Amino acid sequence: MRVRRLEEAIFKGLMRASLGLVLTVLVAIIAVVVARGASSLSLSMILQTPKGGYYLGKEGGVANAIVGSVYLALGGSFLAILLSLPTALILQKEYTGRRLATITRLSLDALWGTPSIVYGAFGFVIMRYLGLSASLLGGILALSLVMLPIMARAMEEAVKMVPLQLKEISYAMGATRLETTLSVVLRQALPGIVTAVLLAFGRGIGDAASILFTAGYTDNIPRSLLDPAASLPLAVFFQLGTPFPEVQRRAYASALILLVIVLVASLAARLVSRRFARHIIR
Amino acid sequence: MPHISLRNLDVCYGRHHGLREVTVDIPDGRLTAIIGPSGCGKTTLLKSLNRLIDLNDEVKVGGDVLIDGQNIYDPKADVLALRKKVGFLSQKPYPLPMSIYDNIAYGPRIHRMSQWQILQQIEQLRQSPHLEQLSPQIERATTRTKRSDATDLLVECYLQMAGLWQEVKDRLHDPAAGLSVGQQQRLALARALAVEPEVILADEPTSALDPTSAQLIEQQFEFLKEQYTIVVVTHILRQARRIADYVLFLYLGELVEHGPAEQLFSAPADPRTRAYVLGDIS
Numbered sequence: 001m002r003v004r005r006l007e008e009a010i011f012k013g014l015m016r017a018s019l020g021l022v023l024t025v026l027v028a029i030i031a032v033v034v035a036r037g038a039s040s041l042s043l044s045m046i047l048q049t050p051k052g053g054y055y056l057g058k059e060g061g062v063a064n065a066i067v068g069s070v071y072l073a074l075g076g077s078f079l080a081i082l083l084s085l086p087t088a089l090i091l092q093k094e095y096t097g098r099r100l101a102t103i104t105r106l107s108l109d110a111l112w113g114t115p116s117i118v119y120g121a122f123g124f125v126i127m128r129y130l131g132l133s134a135s136l137l138g139g140i141l142a143l144s145l146v147m148l149p150i151m152a153r154a155m156e157e158a159v160k161m162v163p164l165q166l167k168e169i170s171y172a173m174g175a176t177r178l179e180t181t182l183s184v185v186l187r188q189a190l191p192g193i194v195t196a197v198l199l200a201f202g203r204g205i206g207d208a209a210s211i212l213f214t215a216g217y218t219d220n221i222p223r224s225l226l227d228p229a230a231s232l233p234l235a236v237f238f239q240l241g242t243p244f245p246e247v248q249r250r251a252y253a254s255a256l257i258l259l260v261i262v263l264v265a266s267l268a269a270r271l272v273s274r275r276f277a278r279h280i281i282r
Numbered sequence: 283m284p285h286i287s288l289r290n291l292d293v294c295y296g297r298h299h300g301l302r303e304v305t306v307d308i309p310d311g312r313l314t315a316i317i318g319p320s321g322c323g324k325t326t327l328l329k330s331l332n333r334l335i336d337l338n339d340e341v342k343v344g345g346d347v348l349i350d351g352q353n354i355y356d357p358k359a360d361v362l363a364l365r366k367k368v369g370f371l372s373q374k375p376y377p378l379p380m381s382i383y384d385n386i387a388y389g390p391r392i393h394r395m396s397q398w399q400i401l402q403q404i405e406q407l408r409q410s411p412h413l414e415q416l417s418p419q420i421e422r423a424t425t426r427t428k429r430s431d432a433t434d435l436l437v438e439c440y441l442q443m444a445g446l447w448q449e450v451k452d453r454l455h456d457p458a459a460g461l462s463v464g465q466q467q468r469l470a471l472a473r474a475l476a477v478e479p480e481v482i483l484a485d486e487p488t489s490a491l492d493p494t495s496a497q498l499i500e501q502q503f504e505f506l507k508e509q510y511t512i513v514v515v516t517h518i519l520r521q522a523r524r525i526a527d528y529v530l531f532l533y534l535g536e537l538v539e540h541g542p543a544e545q546l547f548s549a550p551a552d553p554r555t556r557a558y559v560l561g562d563i564s
Contacts, residue, residue, distance in 0.1 A: 093339070094337070098339075163376070164337070165372055165374065165376050166376045166378070166379075167337075168334060168337060168370075168372065169370075169372060169376050169378060169470070169473075170378065170388075171334065171337065171365065172332060172334055172365055172369070172370035172372075172474075173365065173366070173369075173370075173388065173389045173392065173473070173474070173477050174362045174363070174364075174365035174366040174389075174392065174393060174477060175362075175388075175392045176362065176392075179392050183378070183380070183388065183392075184378055184379060187379040187380065188379045278457050278459075279379040279380050279381070279457045279458070279459060280379055280459060281376060281377055281378075281379050281458075281459050282459065
């Protein structure tokens with residue numbers, strides 16, 4: 001009896017320790033970014049584009065990178081949703097045989113694990129073929145490829161969680177597969193679908209490698225899809241690469257802005273999905 | 283009223299034989315109970331009557347199920363029309379992930395019922411002797427009633443028929459998920475009735491309910507059987523004795539015996555039926 005109680009205590013302790021470690025890492029990351037970047041964070045940092053002497057850390061801000069990142073991530077998310085949602089829905093067993101569904105899942109998992117620089121290189125090849133130069137459009141295309149597997153796979157999990165019995169009710173009333181999918185499956189899976197979009201958005205807005213060649217970098221705010229676009233992850237990368245401590249501090253401030261954007265997006269999405277989740281059947 | 287006859291119905295799940303050579307006529311306008319121990323094919327038999335069984339993997343159906351003389355397993359058979367004609371109540375009541383109101387309006391919507399058809403249906407319901415306390419607007423419903431108002435009246439009629447109206451009339455647009463399980467089952471009944479079926483199939487409809495709700499459902503069946511052919515799967519022998527006019531006894535996928543309830547319960551012909559009815563096997 002005492003052995004079993006000891007066992008229980010040890011394993012509870014181990015699990016608590018893991019949880020503690022995870023939370024510590026998270027807090028540590030935020031703490032480092034805040035500690036190093038908060039001093040450089042100012043209104044001009046958020047609202048202005050880089051001005052003369054920028055690389056020496058004198059004036060201006062990273063508004064070009066903030067706007068660029070938001071454009072890139074929103075555009076990429078939009079394209080990825082257009083492809084992911086139908087993919088997730090068609091993988092339901094009423095539509096797709098088990099073998100094809102398994103192959104699709106495996107490919108998506110493999111794509112999920114593909115380093116994003118590969119998507120960047122792939123996007124670059126496509127862009128050259130189309131005669132495009134580094135641009136917002138190119139970045140959006142490459143980023144949507146990075147987001148696609150994450151979003152499609154997470155959405156598919158959400159769709160798969162819809163109980164068969166619930167769909168049965170709809171079919172039993174004489175609904176078609178499309179009617180059942182649109183009125184029952186989509187509503188029931190909506191919170192999971194929102195989470196999937198968010199997951200991909202978070203990954204996309206933080207990705208540097210895929211947009212390095214495809215979106216390029218610029219000090220200006222892009223005015224059209226064919227203009228090059230700056231981005232926060234690359235801003236962090238370039239600023240950290242300089243030998244000047246002031247500029248390096250600005251890199252941490254940029255990272256902090258990136259963190260805040262992701263956080264705000266998560267909170268907003270949670271609020272929206274909670275509003276729709278009130279009809280969910282548990 | 284439609285006539286259901288099964289001719290040599292054979293159902294296999296992969297290598298497992300679910301039903302063997304079932305041949306029986308289900309009496310019209312009566313309540314037929316399918317009884318038998320767990321895993322004997324009761325639900326399989328029920329779901330083969332509206333082809334819900336098609337949703338299972340690797341299912342093979344042999345033989346014929348004739349409803350109004352038409353074989354529903356004919357490749358040319360219209361499954362959607364069949365399912366409109368045959369309503370279904372599942373074991374665990376699943377509301378659709380929408381409001382109480384939309385749950386009832388779902389059927390009429392997917393079947394694209396016209397204003398005229400809705401009013402026609404209300405007219406018929408008005409003559410039903412069991413709907414006494416309908417609100418006065420229903421009396422006044424005419425072709426000049428707005429479509430949305432007509433749907434409102436239809437929703438009210440069916441909620442009344444299922445004995446749920448008084449409890450939900452002030453919160454029709456609340457999520458159906460917020461109802462108690464007993465209320466959810468009556469909602470499921472109202473929802474099934476709203477597509478104007480001629481047959482009602484129910485798979486252990488009271489097994490998830492508390493005794494009071496179960497009694498309510500049984501009472502609804504009692505009066506519905508005047509207008510519908512009802513087939514109920516039950517593993518509760520006493521329930522079968524209370525409500526059934528006709529009984530099918532299944533054992534290990536085989537239809538052992540069938541006949542009028544009094545006869546089957548008082549003088550079973552087969553020793554297996556006798557053992558089950560006396561409670562020697564379960």
